[in-house]
Amino acid sequence: MSSLERTRMVVAGVLRVSPAELEPDSPLSEVTTLDSLSLAEIASALDDTFGVRLPSAELGEVRSVRDLAELVERSPRR
Amino acid sequence: MVAASVFIGDRARRRAGVQALTDCLRMRRSQALRTHLGALRSEALEEADCAYFIARPDRLVSAFRQATDEPVDDGPVIYATLHFGSPVLAYLDLCRRRGVIWMIGRPLDAANPMESAKLDWARRKVAWVEALSGRAFLGTDAAAIAAARERLLAGESVFTPFDVPGDVATRSAAVEMFSRRVHLAAGVEILARLTRAPIRPIVAISRPDGFALLHGARVEPAVASPLRSTMEEFSSIIRRHPEEWWMWPYLSFGALEVPS
Numbered sequence: 001m002s003s004l005e006r007t008r009m010v011v012a013g014v015l016r017v018s019p020a021e022l023e024p025d026s027p028l029s030e031v032t033t034l035d036s037l038s039l040a041e042i043a044s045a046l047d048d049t050f051g052v053r054l055p056s057a058e059l060g061e062v063r064s065v066r067d068l069a070e071l072v073e074r075s076p077r078r
Numbered sequence: 079m080v081a082a083s084v085f086i087g088d089r090a091r092r093r094a095g096v097q098a099l100t101d102c103l104r105m106r107r108s109q110a111l112r113t114h115l116g117a118l119r120s121e122a123l124e125e126a127d128c129a130y131f132i133a134r135p136d137r138l139v140s141a142f143r144q145a146t147d148e149p150v151d152d153g154p155v156i157y158a159t160l161h162f163g164s165p166v167l168a169y170l171d172l173c174r175r176r177g178v179i180w181m182i183g184r185p186l187d188a189a190n191p192m193e194s195a196k197l198d199w200a201r202r203k204v205a206w207v208e209a210l211s212g213r214a215f216l217g218t219d220a221a222a223i224a225a226a227r228e229r230l231l232a233g234e235s236v237f238t239p240f241d242v243p244g245d246v247a248t249r250s251a252a253v254e255m256f257s258r259r260v261h262l263a264a265g266v267e268i269l270a271r272l273t274r275a276p277i278r279p280i281v282a283i284s285r286p287d288g289f290a291l292l293h294g295a296r297v298e299p300a301v302a303s304p305l306r307s308t309m310e311e312f313s314s315i316i317r318r319h320p321e322e323w324w325m326w327p328y329l330s331f332g333a334l335e336v337p338s
Binding site: 035036037038039040041043053055056060 | 228
């Protein structure tokens with residue numbers, strides 16, 4: 001499974017939506033309502049899955065699953 | 079004087095505060111009225127204290143009393159506080175004791191519902207606190223909460239209000255307080271679970287001989303309900319000092335019940 005697919009699975013789990021609803025390039029906010037805690041929860045789940053530490057400064061810029069997958073790729077490993 | 083004029087002039091608030099006190103603490107009406115006035119005084123006193131220390135910063139350090147049972151914390155901690163006593167001074171005292179602590183607070187932007195004169199004063203107060211603590215407040219939006227998580231994972235601590243009614247938060251949870259079911263913002267609990275950082279309930283009260291920190295036992299994130307355990311710790315503090323909790327007059331417990 002590609003890291004994009006794994007990211008999609010993880011994000012879908014956190015947001016409690018079907019992975020099929022998460023198009024890689026669609027804004028996450030179009031799929032479901034995101035609140036102020038959602039991003040931290042996504043970051044935490046991705047950290048645990050990939051063994052990385054997503055930097056919060058860049059997290060604020062992500063809009064889609066693809067953005068998140070790319071951020072995982074360039075994040076420091078723990 | 080401010081407290082007395084609000085006590086006399088704001089009947090709706092007085093009614094709500096007295097009702098909450100009689101329902102929750104089984105106070106007689108006369109006692110509830112005195113406690114309500116005390117809560118108004120507590121809130122006004124914090125503003126007065128801050129105004130005083132803004133004008134006389136040299137007096138601030140000597141105003142903090144040496145706590146006899148100072149909380150011993152190492153590593154990252156989520157300091158949860160109440161709208162009680164002197165929350166701003168509790169924060170500054172903790173910064174003095176522990177170094178870097180990040181405040182999570184609602185931004186004073188155009189979306190803030192505060193009336194303009196109050197907002198102007200609040201901005202001045204926040205600028206003062208940020209200058210003293212050496213840290214800009216983290217906000218409450220997604221980026222700010224992600225930043226708070228990152229700071230906790232890096233071993234630093236945060237400070238945030240706990241008694242935020244569930245109806246002003248996007249996520250809330252029901253907890254029992256004084257045998258009543260209330261909804262509170264769930265952010266503190268979620269942040270604790272995400273970072274495995276303990277929650278330390280903490281408040282400061284102003285006394286003629288200085289400010290004193292009061293704290294509850296640390297709540298570990300692995301307990302069944304960190305929110306409930308933290309509320310229990312705070313309930314104990316509130317029972318001992320009901321006249322310091324500003325939320326009596328502002329919140330009826332009915333109003334805390336929000337649709338899920």
